[in-house]
Amino acid sequence: MLALVGKIFDGEKIIDKGTVIIEEDRISKVIEGVEIPKGVEVIQGNFIMPGLVDAHLHFFGVEEDNVLSWNIVNDIDVAIRSTRDMEVLLRSGFTLVRDLGSKVAVRLDKLQRRKEIIGPTVIASGYSLAITGGNDDPKDLPIDIAQRLSYSFYCDSPYECRKAVRMAIRQGARVIKVYSSGAFSQGGKIMPGFALDELKAIVEESHRAGLKVASHAYGKDAIMNSILAGVDTIEHGLGLDEETANMIKEKGICYIPTLATYEIPFEVSEPEAKVYREELVKRHFTEDMKIATSYGLKIATGTDYVGSRKRPHGQNYREAVLLSKYMSSLQVLKASTSIASECLGVKSGYIKEGYKADLIVVKEDPTKDIENLKPTNILYVIKEGKVYRGYGLYQP
Ligand SMILES: [Zn+2]
Structure with a gap:
């Protein structure tokens, strides 16, 4: 006692x-x-x-922040660094984290539950689900090698996507992660992700297995498709507006703005993409957050940290600090504990x-x-x- x-x-x-x-x-x-x-x-x-909650991170075990590194990093290094990051997170006050796409998190979850390693409870998605040629597909590699090295299952069409959900469940997923859009890309646009029919199939198949769906959504179209498909949490959510905020509120969807990842400059090779990124990010820190808080959305702390040098596990409290610019400290503490746990469907917080x-x-x-x-x-x-x-x- x-x-x-x-x-x-x-x-x-x-x-x-x-x-x-x-x-x-x-x-x-x-x-x-x-x-x-x-x-x-x-x-x-x-x-x-x-204990604190990080509702959106990745155990990538990398040093750099770019898609190619995340895919080609040595698998054994990933396992060793991620085991270290588990302890770092725990000693930094985190008792619950959700990994939305990595090669090792379902194993960390399993070993932590067996008390073979120390760390927070991990709710892991296993591989994320993405379209072929999407955001996280390192397109300089031949497709067979890219798929072999990826932490995503590439799937196209509702049927392939149902199978991809089952593949993630087979790995041990306790949540399903989808890319409803890509990120910032060529020509100053948001890269497309899944179409609505694919998203609906993913959500139906996940819910049938009792798993929540977390949707990476940049831009209004992706947010709207996520809502219409019935996802449980909207990740990043850049480009929120009054219409989508109202629907998110009505459906009780969680909004996880991952501000911590955007306060750090990202490696963007194309100048046009860089300008567009800066615009969208600036709007995220002003308009999006203003709308999200004024509609009283369920906001939870998530950093999108990956364990790299610039986004190291252990500094995940940054999200709470950034949220405190928009809400009272009591609200931030709820977003970091009870609300985040509710968003993950875990009885804690x-x-x-x-x-x-x-x-x-x-x-x-x-x-x-x-x-x-x-x-x-x-x-x-x-x-x-x-x-x-x-x-x-x-x-x-
Ligand atoms: Zn992420």
Whole structure:
């Protein structure tokens, strides 16, 4: 048994002084005030909250940020670096992450659940689903080699896409990731992704298996197709407008703007694509976020970090800091915990009786400054009742 005493954010509200009792891997009691059962180990006097969530990342195990590197990186390096990144994420306060396309995440998920490696709970998509010649297809390579090296299944037509969903499920996917569009590309345009009939088939097949669908969507057309097809989360969501925001709100879809990835310059080879990217990104940080918050969308923290030098795992708290420009610190904490968990369909993100004991002890109060969620402020991470030192106390 373990007791945590301090100021508590329980996933919904603040308790100025409270006690959390943990028995085995569960939270057995949350008490307002200080009430410590006899003979119990106590961690005292700091800010206690549910573990952080990154609802959109990739275990790519790369150094560089470009499509070719992501595909051709050595598989063994990916496994080793990603195992390291799992521990880094945990000690940085993350107890739940969702990987939306990589070669190793379903295995990390499995090994973490078997307690063979330490790290957050991983909800992994396995390979993502993409069109042939799409965003993540390294087109300088012959197609057979590109497909062999890819972290996506390329599929075209509703029938192939149903099969691709089944292939991802066969790998061990707990969510399905689709590219409803590409990203910024030649001629200053957004590259197309799946057509509506393909998206509908993917969603139907995924939902039949009880899996949610996460849709990478750039531009209004892709957002609209995602909504019409019935996806569960919209990733990136650049080009949100009043019409699509209204539909997203009505259908209860989650909006994951992944601001953290856009604050870092991306390698774009074509000058035209670069200008267009800058325009769209600027709009994302202003108009898109204004619309998303004014419609009260379910916004969750997701970084799209890949574990590279510029987007390293461990700095994923940046998303919370960026969101704090648009919402109150209490709302940011919800977006980082309870709302993100709900978007992933995982029963966590709350400090409540019966919930899994996934929580963190923070040195300084993040409701005063969200920057206080940085790794060196994380004192303890409790994952399923087991106590780990965070980077506030841990020297690698
Ligand atoms: Zn991504």
